[in-house]
Structures are given as C-alpha cells and as structure tokens.
Amino acid sequence: MDVRVAVKNEWPQLRPLVEEMGTVEDRSHLRQRFDAVVDDPTHVLLVALQEQDVVGYTWSQDFGPHLRSGRSIVRMHDLFVRPDARLSGVGRSLFRAVRAWATERDASWLQWHGGSESREFYAHLGIEPIVEDPNRPPYEIAFKHPAG
Numbered sequence: 001m002d003v004r005v006a007v008k009n010e011w012p013q014l015r016p017l018v019e020e021m022g023t024v025e026d027r028s029h030l031r032q033r034f035d036a037v038v039d040d041p042t043h044v045l046l047v048a049l050q051e052q053d054v055v056g057y058t059w060s061q062d063f064g065p066h067l068r069s070g071r072s073i074v075r076m077h078d079l080f081v082r083p084d085a086r087l088s089g090v091g092r093s094l095f096r097a098v099r100a101w102a103t104e105r106d107a108s109w110l111q112w113h114g115g116s117e118s119r120e121f122y123a124h125l126g127i128e129p130i131v132e133d134p135n136r137p138p139y140e141i142a143f144k145h146p147a148g
C-alpha cells in the first residue's frame with residue numbers, strides 16, 4: 001500500500017469515498033472544490049493506493065500561524081477508508097502521514113473531530129478524545145516545541 005498526495009485525474013476514483021465520508025452540498029461545484037484543494041499548498045489531500053486502486057483518503061488544512069506562538073494549527077477534516085479495505089492498516093498509514101505533514105509544517109496543534117465509530121480506531125493509535133462526546137468527539141495533538 002502506498003500513501004501519497006492526490007492528483008486531479010484521480011477524482012473519479014476518489015469521489016465515491018468523499019461522498020461516503022459525509023454530507024455533500026452544492027454537488028455541481030464539488031469537482032471545482034477538489035481541484036482548488038489540490039492546488040492549495042495550505043491543504044493536503046492524501047490517498048492510499050492498493051495496486052492503483054484508491055482505498056482511502058484524508059484531507060487536512062493548515063490554518064496558518066497562531067498570533068502569539070507563530071506556529072500553525074492544522075485541522076484534519078476527513079479520514080476515510082473504503083469499507084472493504086478496513087482493518088488492514090490503511091487508516092493508520094493515512095493518519096501517520098497527516099501527522100507527519102503537520103510536523104513538517106512546524107504546527108503546534110493537530111485537531112480533528114472523530115466520528116461515532118472511530119473511537120476504537122483512535123484508541124488503538126493511543127489517542128483519546130479531549131472531551132467525551134459519543135457522536136463527534138474532539139481530538140487534539142499538541143506538538144512539543146522548545147520555549148522561546
């Protein structure tokens with residue numbers, strides 16, 4: 001399995017996964033929004049491939065420097081693995097890649113909301129929600145930086 005940045009011509013393969021991840025609004029502009037995300041260096045949309053087949057994706061955004069710390073806040077918007085490819089390490093690989101992206105950008109925080117069925121997955125990664133919420137638990141990783 002390979003994890004890498006998505007390219008625009010993968011959209012037909014990726015679209016069903018994006019639609020299964022959650023509610024899609026304004027469908028007529030969905031493709032345009034995908035292209036804009038791929039073009040924007042403050043976003044990263046990664047795909048997991050098994051023999052050229054897109055089996056998962058994740059999309060994150062760097063919201064830019066915090067006023068006082070000067071370091072970024074990165075939010076993971078989506079993490080999705082196709083049901084037939086689950087429980088074989090794809091989600092873990094995608095999440096690791098997002099975490100690495102946030103670290104490379106010298107982020108202070110990586111934040112996201114989990115879904116109602118992702119709690120066990122994050123627990124296996126050693127991550128617990130910062131507030132208990134059975135439907136949309138919030139998560140945060142605070143990266144350590146030297147003071148100053």
Ligand SMILES: CC(C)(COP(=O)(O)OP(=O)(O)OC[C@H]1O[C@@H](n2cnc3c(N)ncnc32)[C@H](O)[C@@H]1OP(=O)(O)O)[C@@H](O)C(=O)NCCC(=O)NCCS
Nearest residue numbers: 079080081086087088089090091092114115118120121124
């Ligand atoms: C959550 C999700 C991304 C996990 O993807 P995945 O590819 O199945 O996860 P992995 O195979 O990498 O699992 C990593 C570990 O978590 C465990 N795990 C994953 N899902 C689990 C579940 N539902 N119940 C129990 N354990 C689970 C795996 O067994 C594995 O355990 P290990 O540490 O012993 O190896 C996937 O189920 C999914 O796309 N769900 C729908 C969307 C969603 O909820 N996204 C997350 C919210 S942002």
